[in-house]
Amino acid sequence: MAHARPIARVTRDQYHYEVGPKVAPAIEINPGQEVMVETAWCTCRSGR
Numbered sequence: 001m002a003h004a005r006p007i008a009r010v011t012r013d014q015y016h017y018e019v020g021p022k023v024a025p026a027i028e029i030n031p032g033q034e035v036m037v038e039t040a041w042c043t044c045r046s047g048r
Contacts, residue, residue: 009036009037
């Protein structure tokens with residue numbers, strides 16, 4: 001019986017506004033691992 005891998009989680013406080021080769025990843029996962037991403041959408045942008 002294969003062991004279930006834990007689901008990787010990206011929480012709301014691990015947000016990034018940039019993507020690129022010099023930006024550290026929020027998490028690292030293994031091939032086939034499931035990922036759950038919490039979103040904040042418009043709640044993280046204040047000052048309209």
